[in-house]
Amino acid sequence: MEGGLVLLGGGANGGGSGGSSGFSTNESAMSEASSYPAETELELGLGLSIGGPTGKINKASGRILTAKDFPVPRRASMNGGTPPSVTVSGTKRAADQSVSHDSGSPTATSQVVGWPPIRSYRMNSLVNNNQAKAPRAEEEHKGINEEEEEDKAIKDGSKLKKPNENLGHIGFIKVNMDGIRIGRKVNLNAHSSYHSLASALDNMFLRSAGAEKQQLTMPSKLLDGSSEFVLTYEDKEGDWMLVGDVPWMMFLTSVRRLRIMKTSEANGLAPRFHERNRTQRSKLI
Amino acid sequence: MLKKMAFSFPDEVLEHVFSFIQSDKDRNAVSMVCKSWYEIERWCRRKVFVGNCYAVSPRMVIRRFPEFRSIELKGKPHFADFNLVPDGWGGYVFPWIAEMAGAYPWLEEIRLKRMVVTDESLELIAKSFKNFKVLVLSSCEGFSTDGLAAIAASCKNLKELDLRDCEVDDLSAHWLSHFPETYTSLVSLNISCLGSDEASFSALERLVRRCTNLKTLRLNRAVPLDKIANILRHAPQLVEFGTGTYTADVRPDVYSDLAGVFSSCKELKSLSGFWDVIPDYLPAIYPVCSKLTSLNLSYATIQSPDLIKLVSHCPNLQRLLVLDYIEDSGLEVLASSCKDLQELRVFPSDPFGAEPNVSLTEQGLVAVSLGCPKLQSVLYFCRRMSNEALVTIARSRPNFTRFRLCIIEPKTADYLTLEPLDVGFGAIVQYCKDLRRLSLSGLLTDRVFEYIGTYAKKLEMLSVAFAGDSDLGLHHVLSGCESLRKLEIRDCPFGDKALLANAAKLETMRSLWMSSCAVSFAACKLLGQKMPRLNVEVIDERGPPDSRPENCPVDKLYIYRSIAGPRFDMPPFVWTMDEDSGLRLS
Numbered sequence: 001m002e003g004g005l006v007l008l009g010g011g012a013n014g015g016g017s018g019g020s021s022g023f024s025t026n027e028s029a030m031s032e033a034s035s036y037p038a039e040t041e042l043e044l045g046l047g048l049s050i051g052g053p054t055g056k057i058n059k060a061s062g063r064i065l066t067a068k069d070f071p072v073p074r075r076a077s078m079n080g081g082t083p084p085s086v087t088v089s090g091t092k093r094a095a096d097q098s099v100s101h102d103s104g105s106p107t108a109t110s111q112v113v114g115w116p117p118i119r120s121y122r123m124n125s126l127v128n129n130n131q132a133k134a135p136r137a138e139e140e141h142k143g144i145n146e147e148e149e150e151d152k153a154i155k156d157g158s159k160l161k162k163p164n165e166n167l168g169h170i171g172f173i174k175v176n177m178d179g180i181r182i183g184r185k186v187n188l189n190a191h192s193s194y195h196s197l198a199s200a201l202d203n204m205f206l207r208s209a210g211a212e213k214q215q216l217t218m219p220s221k222l223l224d225g226s227s228e229f230v231l232t233y234e235d236k237e238g239d240w241m242l243v244g245d246v247p248w249m250m251f252l253t254s255v256r257r258l259r260i261m262k263t264s265e266a267n268g269l270a271p272r273f274h275e276r277n278r279t280q281r282s283k284l285i
Numbered sequence: 286m287l288k289k290m291a292f293s294f295p296d297e298v299l300e301h302v303f304s305f306i307q308s309d310k311d312r313n314a315v316s317m318v319c320k321s322w323y324e325i326e327r328w329c330r331r332k333v334f335v336g337n338c339y340a341v342s343p344r345m346v347i348r349r350f351p352e353f354r355s356i357e358l359k360g361k362p363h364f365a366d367f368n369l370v371p372d373g374w375g376g377y378v379f380p381w382i383a384e385m386a387g388a389y390p391w392l393e394e395i396r397l398k399r400m401v402v403t404d405e406s407l408e409l410i411a412k413s414f415k416n417f418k419v420l421v422l423s424s425c426e427g428f429s430t431d432g433l434a435a436i437a438a439s440c441k442n443l444k445e446l447d448l449r450d451c452e453v454d455d456l457s458a459h460w461l462s463h464f465p466e467t468y469t470s471l472v473s474l475n476i477s478c479l480g481s482d483e484a485s486f487s488a489l490e491r492l493v494r495r496c497t498n499l500k501t502l503r504l505n506r507a508v509p510l511d512k513i514a515n516i517l518r519h520a521p522q523l524v525e526f527g528t529g530t531y532t533a534d535v536r537p538d539v540y541s542d543l544a545g546v547f548s549s550c551k552e553l554k555s556l557s558g559f560w561d562v563i564p565d566y567l568p569a570i571y572p573v574c575s576k577l578t579s580l581n582l583s584y585a586t587i588q589s590p591d592l593i594k595l596v597s598h599c600p601n602l603q604r605l606l607v608l609d610y611i612e613d614s615g616l617e618v619l620a621s622s623c624k625d626l627q628e629l630r631v632f633p634s635d636p637f638g639a640e641p642n643v644s645l646t647e648q649g650l651v652a653v654s655l656g657c658p659k660l661q662s663v664l665y666f667c668r669r670m671s672n673e674a675l676v677t678i679a680r681s682r683p684n685f686t687r688f689r690l691c692i693i694e695p696k697t698a699d700y701l702t703l704e705p706l707d708v709g710f711g712a713i714v715q716y717c718k719d720l721r722r723l724s725l726s727g728l729l730t731d732r733v734f735e736y737i738g739t740y741a742k743k744l745e746m747l748s749v750a751f752a753g754d755s756d757l758g759l760h761h762v763l764s765g766c767e768s769l770r771k772l773e774i775r776d777c778p779f780g781d782k783a784l785l786a787n788a789a790k791l792e793t794m795r796s797l798w799m800s801s802c803a804v805s806f807a808a809c810k811l812l813g814q815k816m817p818r819l820n821v822e823v824i825d826e827r828g829p830p831d832s833r834p835e836n837c838p839v840d841k842l843y844i845y846r847s848i849a850g851p852r853f854d855m856p857p858f859v860w861t862m863d864e865d866s867g868l869r870l871s
Binding site for chain 2: 112113114115116117118119120121122123125126172183184185187204
C-alpha cells in the first residue's frame with residue numbers, strides 16, 4: 001500500500017484462515033464485553049475533541065484512543081470468533097444439515113439467516129425458477145425449446161441446475177395465528193421435518209411474553225390435534241389443508257403460507273381429518 | 286434598520302430564489318442561515334424527506350412545513366430486506382397518513398420505503414387527498430389488492446403507481462378494473478411484484494389504450510408472452526417497459542407479432558421483466574437494443590452465449606442487472622461493447638450451491654472496471670476474490686461511488702495468497718475518493734477498518750458482515766468516517782468499548798444496526814440513559830433482556846437519532862432503552 005498508515009492498535013493483524021470456514025460458537029469473544037469501567041469510557045467519548053489521527057479536529061469522537069485503551073485483540077480462533085448465538089425463531093443455522101434433498105450435494109454456506117444478502121423477493125423468484133422447471137418436465141406437450149434446454153443441460157454437464165435439486169430452498173413464508181394481529185415469517189429452508197417446523201412455530205407464537213398470549217395453554221402438539229390450535233396451510237391452488245398429511249418434500253413444493261387455526265374452526269377442512277377420527281372411533285368400538 | 290435594508294430582499298424574492306433549490310440537503314442548509322430564511326424556507330418547502338420515520342413525529346413535520354405537497358418516508362432498517370428484522374418491528378405508515386389527511390387535503394405525492402402499509406392506509410389516502418398524483422411503494426408490505434382497488438377507484442388524477450418489490454396480498458386481479466373508464470392520466474404503472482395467477486388482461490389492455498401519456502409500464506409475471514404484443518401495440522410511446530413471463534411455445538406468428546411491436550416502440554430506453562426467458566424470443570427485442578440505456582435481466586435464466594449476443598446489441602447501455610450466468614466471458618464482452626456503462630449488478634443464480642455452477646469470478650469485475658470508464662456503481666456476487674484484483678479495480682476505476690461486493694461464503698480469504706482482503710478494500714477506499722457506499726465481505730481483520738477510517742471520508746453508508754477482530758475495528762470507523770450516516774453490522778466481534786467511546790458520533794448519523802455482535806445489555810442501557818436524543822432499541826426474540834445477566838450480548842441492536850422520543854408501537858420483542866430504562870424493566 002502506498003502512503004504510510006498510522007497503525008493505532010497493537011498487532012491487530014488477523015491471520016488468514018484459508019478459504020471457507022465454518023462457524024464456531026466459542027465463548028471467548030464474549031468476555032471482552034464484561035468487565036471494564038463503562039461509565040468512564042462514555043464520559044471520555046462525550047468530552048471535547050483534541051485531535052484526530054490526521055491532525056484535524058475530529059468533532060465526533062473524544063481523545064485519540066491508543067493501544068493502551070484496548071486490550072490486545074484476542075484472536076479467538078482461526079475462524080475469527082463469531083459470538084455465540086442463541087436463536088429461537090428464524091433458525092440461525094439449519095436445524096438439520098441432513099435435509100432430505102433429492103439432490104445429495106450438501107450446501108456449502110450453512111443456512112445463516114439473511115446470508116447471502118439477497119432480498120427475499122429475489123430469493124423466492126430463484127426458487128420459483130427452479131420449481132417451474134420441475135412441473136414443466138411433467139407436462140405432456142413439451143415445447144421444442146424445453147428439449148433443447150435439457151439437451152444443453154446434459155451437454156454442458158448440468159450447468160443449468162436440474163429441476164429437483166433446489167426444491168429445498170423455498171425461503172420464508174408467512175405464518176398467522178388466530179387472535180394475533182401481527183403475522184410472522186418462518187424459513188422453511190431451515191427445517192427438514194414437520195416436527196422441527198412445529199417446534200419452531202411453538203417457540204415463535206406460544207412462548208414469547210405478552211398479554212395476548214397468556215391465556216393460551218402451552219400446546220406443543222400442533223400436529224396431532226391434541227391442542228387448542230391446529231396448523232394449517234394454503235396450497236398452490238388456494239385450498240387450506242391440514243399440515244402433516246403429505247410427505248414433507250411434497251408439502252414444501254405446494255405450501256404458500258401457514259395459519260395456526262383454532263381447532264374449533266378447523267372442522268371444515270381437509271376431510272381426511274374427519275375420516276381419521278371416524279376410523280379411529282370405529283376401531284375403538 | 287440600515288442593516289435590514291442593506292441585507293434583505295423582500296420575502297417573495299427569496300421565496301422565488303429558493304424555489305430553484307430542490308435538494309433536501311441544500312434546503313436544510315438554506316434554513317440554517319438565519320431565522321428569517323428558516324421561516325421563509327419552511328413555508329415554501331414542497332418536498333419533505335424523512336429518512337427514518339421514527340426520527341420525527343408527523344405532527345412535528347406538519348408544524349414545520351405547512352405546505353408540502355410531497356413526502357418521502359423510510360421505515361425499517363436496510364437489513365430488513367434480508368429478514369434480519371423480525372416481522373412486526375414497526376414502520377407503520379398509518380399514523381402519518383392519518384395526521385396528513387387532517388392537515389393536508391392537497392397532498393400530491395407519497396413515497397414510502399420499507400414501511401408497513403395497510404389497506405386502511407390506502408383507503409384513507411384515496412379518500413383524503415383530492416389531487417393525489419404519485420404513490421411509490423418500495424419494499425413495503427401489509428396491503429392487498431383491495432387497497433389498490435380503492436386507490437384506482439378514487440384517485441382521478443393519479444399519474445404514478447409504482448409497487449417495487451412489495452409483498453402484496455393478491456386477493457383479486459380485478460382491482461385494475463376499478464380505474465374508471467374516464468380515467469386517462471396514468472403516466473407510470475409498475476405492478477411487477479404482483480403475483481396473481483390470473484391477471485385481468487382485458488382491463489389492463491383497456492387501461493393502456495386509453496392512457497395515452499403512459500411512459501412506464503412494468504408488468505408482472507402473470508402476463509404471458511402472447512399478451513404482450515397486444516398491450517405494446519397500444520403504447521408505442523413507452524419509454525420503460527417490463528415484460529411479464531417471456532416464455533412460450535415457439536410459434537412464428539407470436540414471434541413476428543412481438544418483433545413487430547417492439548420495432549414500433551421508438552422511445553423505449555429501459556427493459557425489464559424477462560421471467561423464464563426462452564432465448565428464441567430474445568431477438569424480438571433487437572430493434573430497440575441500440576437505444577436501450579437500462580436493462581434488467583436479473584430474472585432471466587439464460588446462459589452466457591445468449592446474454593452475450595443480447596448485450597453486444599446494446600452499445601448505449603448505462604445500467605445492467607444480470608444473473609451470474611453472464612460469466613466472466615460475458616462481462617468481457619460487456620466491457621468492450623458498452624462504454625457508457627455506469628451501473629452493474631450481478632446476482633447469483635445459485636447462492637446455496639456447494640460448488641460454483643457458473644464460471645464467474647473476480648476476473649469479470651476486473652474486466653468491466655478496466656473497460657468501462659464511466660462505471661461508478663457496482664453490486665457483485667461472486668465466490669472468490671484477490672487483493673490483486675481489488676487493487677487493480679481501485680486503480681483503474683477511482684470514480685466508484687457505490688461499491689458492494691459480496692463473496693458468497695463468509696470469511697473467504699484471498700484465493701491467491703490466502704491472506705485477508707484488507708489491502709484490497711483498503712485500495713478501494715484510498716483510490717475512490719468519492720465513495721459513498723461500501724459493502725464488505727470476505728476475510729477481513731481490524732486493518733480494513735483502519736483503512737476505511739483513514740481514507741473513506743465521503744463514505745455515507747457501510748455494510749459489514751463476519752469481519753474484524755475487536756472493538757478497534759468499530760472504533761476506526763466511528764471515529765474516522767466523517768460523513769457516515771448509516772452503519773449496519775452483523776456477526777462481528779464488536780462490543781461495548783467502541784460503541785460507548787463514540788457515543789456522540791451516533792447523534793451525527795441516521796442509524797446504527799448491530800446484530801449478532803458482542804454489545805452487552807448493560808452498555809445498551811447506559812447509552813439509552815446518557816443519550817436522550819438517541820433511541821436505543823434492543824430487539825431480542827429470546828425474551829426480556831433483563832432476564833439474562835447484564836453482560837450478556839443482545840441479539841440485535843438498532844440505534845437511531847430522534848427528536849420524537851421513544852416510540853410506543855413496539856412489538857413484545859423490542860425494548861427501548863431510555864432514561865428510566867433502569868426503572869421500567871425491573
